[in-house]
Amino acid sequence: MEVAQQEIGAVAVQPATVPVTQVSGSVALLEALIVEGVDTIFGYPGGAIMPIYDALYDYKEKLNHILVRHEQGGIHAGQGYARTSGKVGVVFATSGPGATNLVTGLADAQIDSTPLVCITGQVFAHLLGTDAFQETDVINITTPVTKWNYQVTDANEIPEVIAKAFYIAKSGRPGPVLIDITKNAQIQKFDYQGYTPCKHIRSYRPKPIVRSQYIQQAAELINQAKKPFVLWGQGVILGSAEQEFKTFIEKSGIPAAWTILGAGAIPTDHELNVGMLGMHGNYGPNVLTNECDVLIAIGMRFDDRVTGRLDKYAKQAKVIHLDIDPAEIDKNVVSTVPVWGDCKETLPLLTQLVEAKQHTEWVNKFKEFADKEIEAVIFDELNPGDGEMTMGEVIKHLNDLTGGEAIIVSDVGQHQMVACRYARLNNTRSNVTSGGLGTMGFALPAAIGAKFGAQDRDVVAIIGDGGFQMTLQELGTIMQSGINVKIIILNNRFLGMVRQWQELFNERRYSFVDIQSPDFVTVAKGYGIAGKSIDDRANLSSSLKEMLEHNGSYLLEVMVRKENNVFPMVPQGCSVAEIRLK
């Protein structure tokens, strides 16, 4: 066995620091995960990934593997883990159906920039392309929904490919990476020379260089602005730039509103936090988008759910767009000044150049709109006198009990919008939801992952009766792993969000939105999970308290008003200024 000095470019590299030994591809993979700091893996075994699972048997002490009930659950758990921990989520699945079950989660992670490394087993290399048992062309299926993917057919490639996978997943604009490993490469023994994390790929530039002339131009625009307005998104959180962001808005005195993925980057009750943007966002931030003179977009991508009609969006404003991804600049909204770069680097540079100001009158304008919104919508939603409970009042009572300290994981639908609108968030990495893809079935598995990612925090999942039934088998994962998550089902006995649209735009033609549910509490009981169902507001607060104080997971079903709508709303095809209060 020859282990001569290797030449890498002009630099002479020392031989591996660990003794060179023969290891299998599977062992090399697990060793790589350990060096990358992985502590938890979500996965599901199968024939084509058996060698990796066999190797995992000896790594049980070092790598905590959570057996999920469906690969979609596994990848959503990986997403939840990544979102709360700030680390890379790791998912294992077998070939064919195992791998295709990851596709929804990959698409979700891709659009929400969530760092994941998914490892799928694949048939033996000599069988590739022969329609072998459980063979699927995973690389081609997943290409449009991954930041990068690669098929490994030789164990020698494993250390380097895994190193690249982690580097790509977490650097720059993060995203999901999929590595498909053929069975022979998992079994094959090779001379393992140790694992070196990747720090550079020739063709890959994770972030653009910051150009000071643009920082200067941006600062000038901001200093001259009478009505500047900040829109922030998840980029602030992904870049760990929460503090830099807070310092920037506090010095410049600019009111700031958030996209749902940006929620929590600064506390809900921060005086310059003026609320949520977009289709079901707050009244003021939407209307005043069309009144501000300088719009400063930070780590957000002007999704159509945020902008409404583009040709009527902030036409009066000069736009400053801070983003790490050059492809986002001018994609939807043309910017006056593009500030390419990682906002952790660009924000402090900008803060230095902006004048300390207070835009009292302008900030107060948001408050006036907020008062209007409270009167027209919020007060009744949070304090309905009698009748059935509203989703909003559940969140209000939850806030009172958690004090805004909990991680809120929401599914997709009306309850999601209500949860995002009303949940109080004191901390960053506290709002986990499927933003760009809007994946029903996301929340239950994501909550499991979120708890593994932030074990000392309370995790409360808020889920609709429809979405819960998409991945409820993950109650089995909760049962087996003993994880402590609190589940609130807001049951309106409808696929509520679709019903709302049918009511508003299709003359109440309620086409297939009337959904029946099992007795959720009994289902939970079947999985050994405590729970109860309530339909009387007198029990609301005490039941929430009971849930939060329960030692272990708990499912609370709250029967809410059947035909309640989420308002305000920017109807599709309307400008943000045309937001409807009713």
Next chain:
Amino acid sequence: METLENQKQEFNITVYTENQIGLLSRIAIIFTRRKINIDSLNTSPSEIESIHRFNIVINESEEVVRKLTRQIEKQVEVLKVYYHTNDDVVWQELALYKMSTDVIAEKISVERLLRENGARAVVIRKDYTVFEATGHREETDNLIKILQPYGLIEFVRSARVAIIKQSDGFNRKLREFERLEPGEDVVENEYLNQGQKVFTM
């Protein structure tokens, strides 16, 4: 009124990439996802070892092309993407024409044909002759028209290859571009000629 920005015209997209399996489909998806037809696509090694060069021709507005190039450049194995109008590039396509040797011998003044159309005979056999011509589409199309009446047996044309007029090579251009466009500083170019030694996949 349509602005120039929105007017469709032919654009030549030049992509410098690592030589990597699967990259072609990653790049193609960027077009198909937006339902954009690729008129011509050529891929070949570039003057820099281990770096490949794609020439892609589409008919689109500049605004769309600009967004596409940024999406292409986002791909991990893509080093750099440029786009140019036809005026900004020197381009050629190669065409081959197969004819019956008998027919040619009897009916055409081969010499004139070749001279007037800048063509040359690549193979002359008893049963067939193959001509080759390079040029722009209209030029190679023109020869089809001439040969068709004499029973053109087979015709094939290559994708377009294009050289950017004001460019003086990728190394230099990359550095220049780096200053104007986002990208990590040119430090990376120190690895550029080390190919597989840095990047072994």
